[in-house]
Amino acid sequence: MVPTLRSIVDPSWLASTVARAYGLEVSGCVLLRSLINDVYRVDTPAGRFALKLYRAGHDAADREVALAAHVGAGVAQGIPLADGSLAGTIAAAEGPRAFTLWEWAPGAKPRKPRSDDLYRRFGVATAAFHEAAAGFAAPAAVDPVTLLDGVLARLPDPEDRHVTAALTAEAASRIAGAGLERGVCHGDVTLDNVHADGDRLIFYDLDCAAENWLATDLSPVAATPQWPAFLAGYRTVRELPEEAVEALPWLDVLLRVGYLHFHLYAKPAMRGTESLTEGWVDENLGQLRAAAAWLLPEWET
CATH class of the missing domain: 3.30.200.20 (Phosphorylase Kinase; domain 1)
Structure with a gap:
């Protein structure tokens, strides 16, 4: 064969x-x-x-x-x-x-435009998931730091390599000392993995679930204009300390290293090198460059 x-x-x-x-x-x-x-x-x-x-x-x-x-x-x-x-x-x-x-999850993906009320309910649903998933024996998530060398090997621009390496090192140091709560994360908390059925929000697609810092699940939403509404909803169900909120930009850095590894390795293997032209690599590198400008004030480009 x-x-x-x-x-x-x-x-x-x-x-x-x-x-x-x-x-x-x-x-x-x-x-x-x-x-x-x-x-x-x-x-x-x-x-x-x-x-x-x-x-x-x-x-x-x-x-x-x-x-x-x-x-x-x-x-x-x-x-x-x-x-x-x-x-x-x-x-x-x-x-x-x-x-x-x-x-088949009832309802459908939430339509745009997406309101603050939707994001408040999204925060409530995410916190409820974190509460209910407690005690489940999930494997540890892959540490993005272990993927860094592979990512750097496929970045042609020396400046991108420098930015990515510096941010990752600083993020790993900051997170290690933040005392963040760990638990079972969904692993892909976006509205692409949710159906809205009236006022209910129903998660699906749990194959990325793993034991990790719980705040990692919140990082993608934290960059949206609806973050305050999401956070308010989340905090009606479970506590989220300010230390965790302050760590979100650093968790986002680590997530983007994982995203880059996927788009540079796994996705081309599945979809061909044409997938590299879809813009996902450039988008994540752009976000890392922007992050360096305010997370690392001493950074000089």
Whole structure:
């Protein structure tokens, strides 16, 4: 067999696989998106489900379903297989690939323009997730500092390498001494991973969940104009010390190192080097340059 990095599985074959594995009558299956994992919509007389087909080598699909069950309300739930197991496996061209089936989260992604009230509810939902996820045995998140050398190796501009290295070193030092609370993070807290169902917000896509500084989940929202509303909502559920708020720009630096590594390595491997022209690398480097200007006042370009 030809060595394969990534395959796209025939939806009709998956439809029959889901029918057997879950004991469902499946009337249709269509690919919705394909990147790190492949997500399919599965249609049945009882309604829609989401099928997640993980990349080869991903060995914790059942843990994502278990985390959703642990959190409970406010998170889309996984569906056990007919035999009671939480995840199945198919023999794809590139190797075994796990799959899970999920309830179709009610509602839809929040529409723009997005109000302060929406972000307040978003903050409430994020804090509720952090509270409910406590006690779950999640793996530690990858330390972005361990990815730095790989990132620097693929940055052609010496100034970008200098900025990225200096910010990362300072961020690691600041975070290490900040005494931040650790716990189970969602790992990708954006409104792209939320459905709004009336006043309820429902999270889905927990495959990035890991044990980390909890404030890391808040960093992407902290850069938006709606951050005060989000923070106010979060603090109605759980405490967020000022030390954690002050650490958010440094956590953002570390997140961007992780983003750069993904866009420089994993994404081109999946989507080809054309993905490097989409602007994500330039955007993250631009954010790091801007951060250096105010986080490192002594910085000279």
